[in-house]
Amino acid sequence: MRADPHDTDISRFMALHDEAEALLDSLDKQFMVERRESKELLGPSEALVRMVRLIPRTPAAGPLAVAFTDFPGLMVRLGRWWAEALPACGCDDCGEDPHDLADVLRTQVGALVEGGLWERVRRGVGGSWFETRLIGVGISARREGPLTTRDSREARRSGFAAPVQWAPWPRRS
Structure with a gap:
């Protein structure tokens, strides 16, 4: 994700990093998972970002990957193909609320964890x-x-x- 000239207060999305950190820590304590942290490229023209993966100890359960972007925002992957950019845009016109996006993160991850x-x-x-x-x-x-x-x-x-x-x-x- 890149800054856009229509983004006047992108710092409001830093709350997503805090929410994701707390959620990952909580999941790591509650479930039998392997936690892997690395620096990875999200795309060929993107900078390295911090990536945290939680891989359940049973191969029948789907993995979770969360990339912490510099925007600031998150790229979340559930299983193999479910991908979510939080925020999707981040511009002032879209008016995405960080607290609503944190709810989206928790809801989607909760469905993954429960086998949904x-x-x-x-x-x-x-x-x-x-x-x-x-x-x-x-x-x-x-x-x-x-x-x-x-x-x-x-x-x-x-x-x-x-x-x-x-x-x-x-x-x-």
């Missing part, structure tokens, strides 16, 4: 597509998009030719 993420690959005439559904308390949403040939092949090798219902995260005793 479903993903699959569909083949079509024009190529392959991913399809995801996220269902949980306060959310019932569906997304789809095209896959490159390479990504499609890799997804099918990983077992995504059939629908995958991610399992709930295992809790610590």
Whole structure:
């Protein structure tokens, strides 16, 4: 995410970094996950950002990845294909509220943790597509998009030719 001339108070989104930190720490304490932190590129023309991944100790449960952007904002990935930019835009005209975005983060992550993420690959005439559904308390949403040939092949090798219902995260005793 880059600063836009219509962004006069982007510092308001720093609250998202604080919310994400608290959520990641809480999840790490409650669930049996491996926490990995690194610096990664979000795209070819992007700067390195801090990336935190929580990978459940059971392969049947979907992973969570949160990138902390310099904007400031978050790029959140649930499972393989569910991706969310918080904020989506960040300009003053859009009026995105950091507290509402923090609720979106908690709602989506809560659905993942409870086993509410479903993903699959569909083949079509024009190529392959991913399809995801996220269902949980306060959310019932569906997304789809095209896959490159390479990504499609890799997804099918990983077992995504059939629908995958991610399992709930295992809790610590």
